[in-house]
Amino acid sequence: MTLLASLWWGSLALALSALVWMFGLVLARLGRERSGRARDLDRKRLREVCLAIVSEAGETAEGLRPFQHRARLMAEALLEFGAIVRGAERERLIAAYRLMAADSRFRERLFAGSKAGRLAAAEALALFPSDETERALNRVVNDPRDAELAAAAVRSLVELDRPPPLGRLLDELEARKMTDSLVYLPIVRRLVALSPDEAMSRLDSSATSPAARVLLADAVAVSGDYRAVAPLQRAARADRPDLRMAAIRGLSLLAHPASIPTLTEALSDPDWEVRAAACEAMGRTGFGEGVADLAELLADSVWWVRFQAAEALGRLGPDGLEALLHASRLSDDLPRRAASLALAEKGFAAPVLERGSC
Numbered sequence: 001m002t003l004l005a006s007l008w009w010g011s012l013a014l015a016l017s018a019l020v021w022m023f024g025l026v027l028a029r030l031g032r033e034r035s036g037r038a039r040d041l042d043r044k045r046l047r048e049v050c051l052a053i054v055s056e057a058g059e060t061a062e063g064l065r066p067f068q069h070r071a072r073l074m075a076e077a078l079l080e081f082g083a084i085v086r087g088a089e090r091e092r093l094i095a096a097y098r099l100m101a102a103d104s105r106f107r108e109r110l111f112a113g114s115k116a117g118r119l120a121a122a123e124a125l126a127l128f129p130s131d132e133t134e135r136a137l138n139r140v141v142n143d144p145r146d147a148e149l150a151a152a153a154v155r156s157l158v159e160l161d162r163p164p165p166l167g168r169l170l171d172e173l174e175a176r177k178m179t180d181s182l183v184y185l186p187i188v189r190r191l192v193a194l195s196p197d198e199a200m201s202r203l204d205s206s207a208t209s210p211a212a213r214v215l216l217a218d219a220v221a222v223s224g225d226y227r228a229v230a231p232l233q234r235a236a237r238a239d240r241p242d243l244r245m246a247a248i249r250g251l252s253l254l255a256h257p258a259s260i261p262t263l264t265e266a267l268s269d270p271d272w273e274v275r276a277a278a279c280e281a282m283g284r285t286g287f288g289e290g291v292a293d294l295a296e297l298l299a300d301s302v303w304w305v306r307f308q309a310a311e312a313l314g315r316l317g318p319d320g321l322e323a324l325l326h327a328s329r330l331s332d333d334l335p336r337r338a339a340s341l342a343l344a345e346k347g348f349a350a351p352v353l354e355r356g357s358c
Contacts, residue, residue: 041064072117089263103128252281283312298335
């Protein structure tokens with residue numbers, strides 16, 4: 001075979017391969033579209049059955065039988081209706097699902113199939129309290145392979161009023177290096193609301209990891225319990241800047257006057273992020289005691305601190321505005337620019353300047 005013939009046959013083989021690949025892609029797309037249409041049709045039929053059960057329109061649990069092996073479809077429909085119906089209507093639907101042993105299939109689905117189906121099953125199980133459900137959800141929580149699924153299982157356990165102990169959850173998050181994940185933040189907040197004393201004890205303990213204490217600082221503050229002020233004040237003097245920053249933000253949420261000395265002290269923190277957080281806290285709480293310190297921070301070496309200090313002064317009433325006005329007249333460029341920008345952004349630069357020039 002000549003070289004020219006080899007090139008010709010090679011080109012022909014490549015062209016045929018491309019055609020086969022394109023044909024395969026077209027078939028796959030048609031298959032997905034057909035499957036999607038069938039699924040949409042099944043979802044519509046299942047919704048009609050659920051609606052008939054809820055409204056007592058003659059449909060019974062038997063109407064669910066054609067779908068009883070479609071755990072994901074059943075779970076998604078139940079979650080959809082469970083979000084919009086309450087009371088007796090909701091109980092009728094759950095009872096119909098029980099008659100079809102849907103809860104058993106949801107528990108099996110936790111450990112098989114697509115992730116979307118496993119997540120739907122985990123959330124739907126929150127409507128089926130039982131020892132079997134609790135054991136199955138705890139198995140998922142203890143499985144380190146999928147943090148998102150584990151979080152869904154924890155949420156369902158909380159809904160079932162069988163939450164995992166706060167300490168155990170924190171230990172597992174630490175072991176998985178998941179303490180920085182925002183996925184678990186709402187869950188930790190709920191567990192802290194259920195166990196406030198344990199939460200504050202762990203926040204105050206040096207045995208608790210700094211990352212877990214950061215989570216707890218946020219959660220105890222969100223709970224609104226003023227008993228958290230003291231442990232947050234101690235956390236605001238911790239070695240780790242991220243913990244100090246979380247504690248400062250927590251104190252600003254509580255806005256208790258007892259935290260004024262701690263917030264004022266944080267304005268001179270060696271870490272600029274903590275100083276910025278303290279500025280923001282002063283502005284949020286409206287504590288006027290920090291005006292002089294905030295005015296000094298208008299000359300901070302970090303522009304974000306200067307910006308936050310100016311923002312805070314703008315929220316502290318006449319004293320804060322007076323400090324901004326004074327700084328806007330200084331010869332030092334840094335505080336003058338920060339103050340002038342804050343005055344201009346607030347829209348009262350002209351009136352204040354006029355008043356100050358009198």
